[in-house]
Amino acid sequence: MPRSIAITGATGFIGGRIAVRLLGAGYAVKALRRSSSPPKTSPEPSIHWVHGALEDAESLQRLVEDVNTVIHCAGVVRGTTQQSFDTVNAAGVRRLARICAKQSPAPRFLLLSSLAAREPSISPYAASKRKGEQVVADLSEMIRWAALRAPAVYGPGDRALLPLFQLMSRGIAPILGPKEARFSLLHVDDLAAAVLHWLAADCSQRIYELDDGRTGGYSWEDTVNTAEALRGKRVVRIPVSAFAMRRVAAGNVSLARLFGYAPMLTPGKVRELRHCDWVCDNRELSRAIGWKPQVSLEAGLRNMLDWNDE
Numbered sequence: 001m002p003r004s005i006a007i008t009g010a011t012g013f014i015g016g017r018i019a020v021r022l023l024g025a026g027y028a029v030k031a032l033r034r035s036s037s038p039p040k041t042s043p044e045p046s047i048h049w050v051h052g053a054l055e056d057a058e059s060l061q062r063l064v065e066d067v068n069t070v071i072h073c074a075g076v077v078r079g080t081t082q083q084s085f086d087t088v089n090a091a092g093v094r095r096l097a098r099i100c101a102k103q104s105p106a107p108r109f110l111l112l113s114s115l116a117a118r119e120p121s122i123s124p125y126a127a128s129k130r131k132g133e134q135v136v137a138d139l140s141e142m143i144r145w146a147a148l149r150a151p152a153v154y155g156p157g158d159r160a161l162l163p164l165f166q167l168m169s170r171g172i173a174p175i176l177g178p179k180e181a182r183f184s185l186l187h188v189d190d191l192a193a194a195v196l197h198w199l200a201a202d203c204s205q206r207i208y209e210l211d212d213g214r215t216g217g218y219s220w221e222d223t224v225n226t227a228e229a230l231r232g233k234r235v236v237r238i239p240v241s242a243f244a245m246r247r248v249a250a251g252n253v254s255l256a257r258l259f260g261y262a263p264m265l266t267p268g269k270v271r272e273l274r275h276c277d278w279v280c281d282n283r284e285l286s287r288a289i290g291w292k293p294q295v296s297l298e299a300g301l302r303n304m305l306d307w308n309d310e
Contacts, residue, residue, distance in 0.1 A: 004028040006063045009073030013157045014188060019047060021192040032063050054092035060099045069108040070100050078262035080253050082124040089128035094135045101142035111136050111147040115278055123268025133207060144204040151211050151280050155188030168227035168235055169305045175220045175239045176273045182219055183278035184211035187295035197291035211280035213293040226297050230307040245270045
């Protein structure tokens, strides 16, 4: 049987990049999509698309049939309630993992989690990601699984961090966390490379953290200094207070309830942004699969933006 992989979230930023790298490495790729028509921005025309959703067990069954591995990238990052996150980030993982466990043989299962899962009490999103990890851990006797906890991921196609980096490239840097905060970053191509290394290795039944290899992570000042070096000009730092962020987040939640949309900036997201320790450690993953990050923050940002833009 050819090396065949099923992936969820392939129409998104991270899942799409991983799907392209899988195809380039010679894997046959099946991917889940909600729309019955081909995606307008399909990462590759050679992907075999399966119409369905994480709520639909029948489509998940079709997705995982005759594959060696399932890579679960789909997730919800916007919402106001615990249920709005759990529906996909926990219940969706459970449904997919249990269907995998019933296959003979059961495919390997890789969960793309988040570093936020390390602090489940900080936000509904973080709690949902921890629940998703626990779901696959509870099936350890039935499936070979692993979870990758990534920090903030950036790169081509990113919509979350891109506005912030674009502002920095134009000379303005909103400082959204405390001075003492430190965080890791990861380029999407390094994350995709880690997935390929995991596929070639024989490690399972555990959770790994990964980042771009910078020991101790970054401070906000480190990040702005990198932007200044690329721009060749000063970047103005604009500290944003916790009070202001909480007020905006509260207003955003009220508007979301009124107009029926899923907001990004919520009180939980503010707590995530202002948490002081989002630093990863690559050593366990590197020892297990032989992967090492290749893209520095400077190189990643240089390729992402025109730093000569006035």
